[in-house]
Amino acid sequence: MIAHTTERILQTVLVLLAISFIAFLLVATLGDPLTSLLPPDASIADRQDLIMRLGLDEPLLTRFLHFLNGMLHGDFGISYRTQDDIGPMIATRLPATIELAFASLLVTLFVGVPLGILCGVRPNGIISRGVMLVSIAGITLPNFVVGVLLIAIFSVHLGWFPSFGRGDTVQIGGWTTGLLTLSGWRAIILPAITLAAFQVTFVIRMLRTQLLEVGQSEHIRFARARGLSERRIWSTYAMRNALLPTITMLALQLGNVIAFSVVTEGVFAWPGIGSLFLQSIQAADVPVIAIYLIFVGAIFMIINLVVELIYPLVDPRLKRSGA
Amino acid sequence: MQSKRSLFLAGAALTCFLVAAPASRAAEFDFAGPLDAYTLDPHAISNTLVFAILRNVYEPLVARGKDLSIEPVLATKWKQVDDKTWEFDLRKDVKFSNGNAFNADDVVFSFDRAKKGGMSSHLADIDSIEKVDDYTVRLKTHEIDPILPNQIVNWFMMDSDWAKEHGAVEPGQADNSTEGYANQHAMGTGPYVISQRDPGVKTVFSANKTWWNTIDGNVDKAIFYVIPNPSTRVSALISGEVDMIDGVPPQDASRIEKADGLHIASTPDLRTVYLQPDVARDTLVYGGGVKGNPFKNPKVREAMKLAIDTGAIQKRIMRGYSTPVGLPIANEVNGSTAQLDAPNKPDLDKAKALMKEAGYADGFDVTLDCTNDRFINDQATCLAIGSFLSRIDIRVTPRIQTTARWAQQINPPGYDTSFAMLSYSPYTYDAHQFLSGLAKTRDPKTGAGVFNIGGYSNKEVDRLTDEIGAETDTKKRTELLHKALGILKKSNAYIPIHQLQILWGVRDGVNVVQLADLSYPLAWFKVPE
Numbered sequence: 001m002i003a004h005t006t007e008r009i010l011q012t013v014l015v016l017l018a019i020s021f022i023a024f025l026l027v028a029t030l031g032d033p034l035t036s037l038l039p040p041d042a043s044i045a046d047r048q049d050l051i052m053r054l055g056l057d058e059p060l061l062t063r064f065l066h067f068l069n070g071m072l073h074g075d076f077g078i079s080y081r082t083q084d085d086i087g088p089m090i091a092t093r094l095p096a097t098i099e100l101a102f103a104s105l106l107v108t109l110f111v112g113v114p115l116g117i118l119c120g121v122r123p124n125g126i127i128s129r130g131v132m133l134v135s136i137a138g139i140t141l142p143n144f145v146v147g148v149l150l151i152a153i154f155s156v157h158l159g160w161f162p163s164f165g166r167g168d169t170v171q172i173g174g175w176t177t178g179l180l181t182l183s184g185w186r187a188i189i190l191p192a193i194t195l196a197a198f199q200v201t202f203v204i205r206m207l208r209t210q211l212l213e214v215g216q217s218e219h220i221r222f223a224r225a226r227g228l229s230e231r232r233i234w235s236t237y238a239m240r241n242a243l244l245p246t247i248t249m250l251a252l253q254l255g256n257v258i259a260f261s262v263v264t265e266g267v268f269a270w271p272g273i274g275s276l277f278l279q280s281i282q283a284a285d286v287p288v289i290a291i292y293l294i295f296v297g298a299i300f301m302i303i304n305l306v307v308e309l310i311y312p313l314v315d316p317r318l319k320r321s322g323a
Numbered sequence: 324m325q326s327k328r329s330l331f332l333a334g335a336a337l338t339c340f341l342v343a344a345p346a347s348r349a350a351e352f353d354f355a356g357p358l359d360a361y362t363l364d365p366h367a368i369s370n371t372l373v374f375a376i377l378r379n380v381y382e383p384l385v386a387r388g389k390d391l392s393i394e395p396v397l398a399t400k401w402k403q404v405d406d407k408t409w410e411f412d413l414r415k416d417v418k419f420s421n422g423n424a425f426n427a428d429d430v431v432f433s434f435d436r437a438k439k440g441g442m443s444s445h446l447a448d449i450d451s452i453e454k455v456d457d458y459t460v461r462l463k464t465h466e467i468d469p470i471l472p473n474q475i476v477n478w479f480m481m482d483s484d485w486a487k488e489h490g491a492v493e494p495g496q497a498d499n500s501t502e503g504y505a506n507q508h509a510m511g512t513g514p515y516v517i518s519q520r521d522p523g524v525k526t527v528f529s530a531n532k533t534w535w536n537t538i539d540g541n542v543d544k545a546i547f548y549v550i551p552n553p554s555t556r557v558s559a560l561i562s563g564e565v566d567m568i569d570g571v572p573p574q575d576a577s578r579i580e581k582a583d584g585l586h587i588a589s590t591p592d593l594r595t596v597y598l599q600p601d602v603a604r605d606t607l608v609y610g611g612g613v614k615g616n617p618f619k620n621p622k623v624r625e626a627m628k629l630a631i632d633t634g635a636i637q638k639r640i641m642r643g644y645s646t647p648v649g650l651p652i653a654n655e656v657n658g659s660t661a662q663l664d665a666p667n668k669p670d671l672d673k674a675k676a677l678m679k680e681a682g683y684a685d686g687f688d689v690t691l692d693c694t695n696d697r698f699i700n701d702q703a704t705c706l707a708i709g710s711f712l713s714r715i716d717i718r719v720t721p722r723i724q725t726t727a728r729w730a731q732q733i734n735p736p737g738y739d740t741s742f743a744m745l746s747y748s749p750y751t752y753d754a755h756q757f758l759s760g761l762a763k764t765r766d767p768k769t770g771a772g773v774f775n776i777g778g779y780s781n782k783e784v785d786r787l788t789d790e791i792g793a794e795t796d797t798k799k800r801t802e803l804l805h806k807a808l809g810i811l812k813k814s815n816a817y818i819p820i821h822q823l824q825i826l827w828g829v830r831d832g833v834n835v836v837q838l839a840d841l842s843y844p845l846a847w848f849k850v851p852e
Contacts, residue, residue: 045770047735081361082522083503089522148554155562163558164355164550165525269550271524278551279523282696283361284727 008308012301019297020071023290024064067290077287081280086291090273095175096166097265097272101257103192104199108250111196112203119204120211120242121234131204138201143260147194147267154190162187164269191268195261199253203246210242217241248307255303259296350541352833352850354843355548355556356569359523364505365479366433366440366494371748374477375842376547379528381479381511384411384430385472389836389847391655391752393472397425397480397512403795406467407450413458417535419482420516427454432483434462440494445478445750469795473751485510514538514846515545523549528845538846540834545845560585560828566850567835569843571826573642573699579828588827589644590837594698594748597651598691598708598818600624600741603765603778607741612718613687618742618777622681624815628667629674631711633820640703645821650808651747651757653822655839658754658804663812667819674715686716692733692743697726698823705744708820733776736767743776746823750840754804758788762811779816783807 076086119128155163167183169176178184223233265274280288360376384398398411417425434452453461491505519527530543550556560568600618617623633647647666693705709719733740749756763772764780787807794800834849
């Protein structure tokens with residue numbers, strides 16, 4: 001068990017190092033930060049001076065080691081664009097993204113799970129067929145199209161919800177929350193639905209398949225033979241088997257949601273780390289882009305790590321084969 | 324069943340609660356733009372957007388009025404006391420928004436501070452500053468400088484005591500060697516104070532109760548939102564969440580015009596788009612199908628000018644929201660004349676004949692370097708230019724990149740391009756800035772012609788540029804400018820396309836003032852009470 005844990009943690013660290021290096025390499029070729037830093041009529045001497053100060057003339061590997069060393073000491077570097085520390089920059093934007101991710105998770109749970117159960121239990125019903133048909137749209141329509149459509153209907157036409165921003169926020173310690181104000185709740189609804197669009201369809205389809213499969217399995221057939229009511233069979237025996245993998249997948253998807261909120265945040269001008277990332281790309285703000293990529297990589301890796309470490313506890317069969 | 328119904332009712336109540344109408348507001352102005360000011364530090368960077376936001380909070384000694392003429396702000400009078408000295412009388416009874424008095428010490432402090440920051444190029448011609456008394460300062464220039472007031476319209480005054488108190492004596496540096504308090508906070512003498520700031524999200528301006536002047540408009544609170552996505556921005560205007568948006572895509576302009584209670588406000592932007600072929604190298608670095616560098620032949624350049632129909636670009640691509648020009652600088656810039664700036668008339672037959680005369684009847688291949696995120700419809704303009712030039716058998720391969728990559732490609736010291744689409748906007752509103760930075764022969768030592776991407780070189784233009792720099796007689800100076808620009812026009816080494824326009828979507832009843840330098844002069848805006 002300890003060997004398993006150490007191995008997993010070491011693997012994670014190694015992958016994170018690789019991500020850091022790749023992120024660093026990618027952004028090293030992304031563009032010329034001097035353009036956004038220097039006035040258009042800067043002299044060559046000014047350029048040289050800035051290149052020296054930023055250390056852009058050093059070999060790539062040296063720059064990477066500086067960069068790693070800084071990160072280990074909690075120094076994430078300075079944004080070329082705003083000339084602020086990147087650590088606090090990301091910290092102030094993170095709550096917005098996390099709240100959006102959880103709001104979209106709630107939408108997924110309250111919309112996706114019931115509909116998925118319905119489609120699994122009554123696969124041939126009219127409603128189920130309708131849901132399956134509409135859910136194709138959720139899979140095929142890109143996020144930004146969903147967002148623009150929702151804005152056109154609910155902001156422009158009906159005027160129910162704001163088309164951009166996060167509404168008023170309240171500061172609690174180091175965390176700004178939009179969930180304690182009316183305008184905050186109004187603002188989060190459309191982006192949360194947009195971000196959840198894919199997840200909802202995903203959950204519906206997964207639950208349906210699981211339930212159809214479980215419905216054919218031995219223990220359900222025995223339960224029927226015993227004369228138990230349909231309601232009891234589905235809710236007590238089938239559901240348990242079908243929900244477990246779905247919830248695991250949803251947990252894993254949380255990393256995805258945080259990472260890929262970029263598009264949704266861009267459409268709704270949602271002030272999270274995704275918007276920060278887009279603004280940084282536009283200005284070739286190399287250090288922020290690098291830190292963002294590493295940060296998202298770390299979220300993925302940590303969620304994966306936690307899931308892998310918990311699995312043997314949940315499913316004893318894995319523990320035995322691992323030992 | 325009962326519980327289900329009450330749940331439904333609760334849900335309905337919640338929905339009503341959530342969609343309650345927004346509160347009414349008095350003289351509040353909400354507006355949105357695609358980008359935020361990078362920093363609030365007025366001396367850290369020379370950037371149009373930073374100045375556009377900060378002009379509401381900080382003030383310069385002199386500024387441009389609604390008619391673009393130089394007007395007194397924190398200086399009441401100024402004069403040239405000798406060839407190399409300008410004297411400014413400062414306004415008395417001016418207070419910073421924290422109550423500190425403004426005087427010559429703050430000007431001296433702001434000079435030293437600005438000299439260390441990214442906007443120091445605006446003060447490059449000034450050698451030193453001298454405090455004569457509490458309300459008089461003298462600026463000593465390196466050379467004779469007749470247009471000094473034009474150059475310092477973006478040099479903002481900061482409270483020296485405030486800066487010392489917060490450790491913001493030096494402007495923010497890209498390597499963060501100094502503290503960045505002034506990046507996030509502002510302390511000026513202007514009509515507004517920044518009461519709340521969330522970088523890249525929103526900035527709240529409130530009226531400065533102790534301002535020395537009175538506002539022309541009636542806005543006492545303004546919120547600037549950053550909405551990068553253009554369609555969301557348009558939606559926010561149509562749905563009534565904001566009163567004005569900047570950066571309307573031309574293709575959405577008619578949608579806004581047709582919407583009830585909205586209109587488009589547009590005015591020429593100083594920024595002018597032009598093409599510059601490489602005339603310095605002996606061969607094409609990106610091109611082929613030809614020996615030597617055909618751009619060195621003036622006939623080829625003239626043929627290119629005649630082949631491009633800028634009127635069609637204005638109509639089809641810019642949907643009318645651009646002004647075709649005959650010079651690589653805008654109409655409003657000092658030195659331009661109606662005659663010089665008259666757009667070129669396309670003439671395909673003559674262009675073909677010129678290509679033949681020049682010995683390039685079969686044409687050649689070349690790569691055109693363009694951006695896709697720098698200004699409105701730049702990518703579409705680039706593609707259109709390619710197809711116009713293909714009519715005289717110049718086979719253009721557009722290389723369209725983001726601004727950051729494009730700049731890396733074409734900028735000094737490499738100038739790694741054979742043909743580029745560029746744009747320029749002189750903040751002095753004077754053509755001399757264009758001549759010295761973009762038309763003079765390149766000289767890495769003095770920095771002359773550093774952004775002369777095509778490497779154009781003409782001894783007469785060089786000589787005239789130096790002469791203009793030292794000429795104090797306004798009339799003579801203007802004549803010299805006309806002469807130099809005439810030579811540029813005749814050379815066709817700069818092929819002008821169009822002057823851009825500032826496109827705002829505005830709610831009816833809101834009165835805005837648009838300036839060619841893209842700023843948001845909130846003190847001049849009027850909103851319905």
